[in-house]
Amino acid sequence: MxxxxxxxxxxxxxxxxxxxxxxxxxxxxxxxxxxxxxxxxxxxxxxxxxxxxxxxxxxxxxxxxxxxxxxxxxxxxxxxxxxxxMGVLLQGNGLLTDLSVFENVALPLRMHTDLPEEVLAELVVMKLSAVGLGEAGHLMPQQLSGGMARRVALARALVLDxxxxxxxxxxxxxxxxxxxxxxxxxxxxxxxxxxxxxxxxxxxxxxxxxxxxxxxxxxxxxxxxxxxxxxxxxxxxxxxxxxxxxxxxxxxxxxxxxxx
Ligand SMILES: Nc1ncnc2c1ncn2[C@@H]1O[C@H](COP(=O)(O)OP(=O)(O)OP(=O)(O)O)[C@@H](O)[C@H]1O
Structure with missing residues (x-):
């Protein structure tokens, strides 16, 4: 190392x-x-x-x-x-409260790529799974605990690899x-x-x-x-x-x- x-x-x-x-x-x-x-x-x-x-x-x-x-x-x-x-996880989670967990994580992909919807969905679920929230995509940020919200923010920071x-x-x-x-x-x-x-x-x-x-x-x-x-x-x-x-x-x- x-x-x-x-x-x-x-x-x-x-x-x-x-x-x-x-x-x-x-x-x-x-x-x-x-x-x-x-x-x-x-x-x-x-x-x-x-x-x-x-x-x-x-x-x-x-x-x-x-x-x-x-x-x-x-x-x-x-x-x-x-x-x-560079993925950045800031002190506040910065999740958009009117978007679902899935859409929050998808945001950087929608902004920076033209991926077809099914590929985008696969990448979002993959990153949510990497932080242990593979089945939480449908939840809204208000429904998350502090630790879960931090993990969603982490999945979003990671989504562009x-x-x-x-x-x-x-x-x-x-x-x-x-x-x-x-x-x-x-x-x-x-x-x-x-x-x-x-x-x-x-x-x-x-x-x-x-x-x-x-x-x-x-x-x-x-x-x-x-x-x-x-x-x-x-x-x-x-x-x-x-x-x-x-x-x-x-x-x-x-x-x-x-x-x-
Ligand atoms: N935009 C700014 N304009 C002027 N001074 C600033 C600005 N941002 C930070 N500072 C000053 O720089 C110093 C260092 O701040 P910084 O946020 O880097 O510290 P830190 O070690 O991360 O602190 P903490 O652990 O409390 O977050 C502080 O005295 C702060 O007042």
């Missing part, structure tokens, strides 16, 4: 919002085929990294490469083509059992569909169990880049504060205008 080529590479990347540096000098690689967890305290810049990967936020310095393409891309057309190759899946806080609002189901799906889908996965999360312990590789962002920097085992065993005071959930330590929680 560690010798697999990089699906995503950051080289000394600075990300700003206005003049404010959110993440500075970030260098790391996401290996093809791996599940990479991006961890860090609230407001550290994890979602900002995701926006940089999807090309929604251009770096103010450094180089980003995604699936062999250096960002920013030359045209909107190229950017849309790249985005089609993206080589890369990006998950932003996929466990928010779910009970421990539903969290376990989602994390198991992340791992199994990654392996069975031959994908590369990036999981941004606050759920440190649970996610370390399924991750191959971990990046920790804190104090506007990448402060750890390594294996889950090395993170768990670390004696670094900043990482220990984060892992053990201690309120006092090297990680600052104050918002300061113009700095981090």
């Amino acid at each position: 560690t010798n697999a080529p990089a699906a995503i590479a950051f080289d000394r990347v600075d990300l700003r919002r206005g003049s404010r540096l959110i993440v500075g000098g970030a260098s790391f690689e996401v290996r093809q085929g791996a599940v990479t967890a991006v961890l860090g305290p609230s407001g550290a810049g994890k979602s900002t990294l995701l926006y940089a990967i999807t090309g929604e936020l251009d770096p103010s310095a450094g180089r980003i490469e995604v699936l062999g393409k250096p960002l920013p891309l030359a045209s909107q057309r190229e950017l849309f083509a790249l985005r089609r190759r 993206p080589p890369v899946m990006l998950y932003d806080e996929p466990l928010t609002g779910l009970d421990p059992i539903a969290c376990g189901v989602i994390l198991e799906l992340v791992r199994n889908l990654n392996d069975n569909l031959g994908m590369t996965s990036v999981v941004i999360t606050h759920h440190v312990r649970e996610t370390l169990d399924i991750a191959d590789h971990v990046i920790v962002v804190a104090n506007a920097k990448v402060v750890f880049d390594g294996s889950p085992e090395d993170l768990t065993d670390t004696s670094d005071p900043l990482l220990r504060q984060f892992l053990d959930g201690q309120p006092d330590g090297p990680i600052g929680f104050d918002y300061r205008k113009g700095q981090r």
Whole structure:
């Protein structure tokens, strides 16, 4: 796994919002085929990294490469083509409440392909089955539990067979059992569909169990880049504060205008 080529590479990347540096000098690689967890305290810049990967936020310095393409891309057309190759599961599920589960999952296929209806239906049912909801196509979003809705959103993110899946806080609002189901799906889908996965999360312990590789962002920097085992065993005071959930330590929680 560690010798697999990089699906995503950051080289000394600075990300700003206005003049404010959110993440500075970030260098790391996401290996093809791996599940990479991006961890860090609230407001550290994890979602900002995701926006940089999807090309929604251009770096103010450094180089980003995604699936062999250096960002920013030359045209909107190229950017849309790249985005089609990235499945994104956002914090809210973003299901359309007036469409059935089937139609929600079918939406990207209807927008981006001209597949005949029977092929489209087969693909939708296949993806719903992959998340354990093969017989739920007729339900409306209001009839779903939180965990089921998250799985429908996942099926929709997967329906165009993206080589890369990006998950932003996929466990928010779910009970421990539903969290376990989602994390198991992340791992199994990654392996069975031959994908590369990036999981941004606050759920440190649970996610370390399924991750191959971990990046920790804190104090506007990448402060750890390594294996889950090395993170768990670390004696670094900043990482220990984060892992053990201690309120006092090297990680600052104050918002300061113009700095981090
Ligand atoms: N569009 C924006 N304009 C200005 N500042 C922003 C914008 N989006 C995020 N920020 C700031 O960037 C910082 C990092 O935010 P980000 O959402 O990346 O953190 P995070 O680590 O994902 O946090 P959380 O875990 O709470 O979701 C925050 O201080 C936030 O206020």
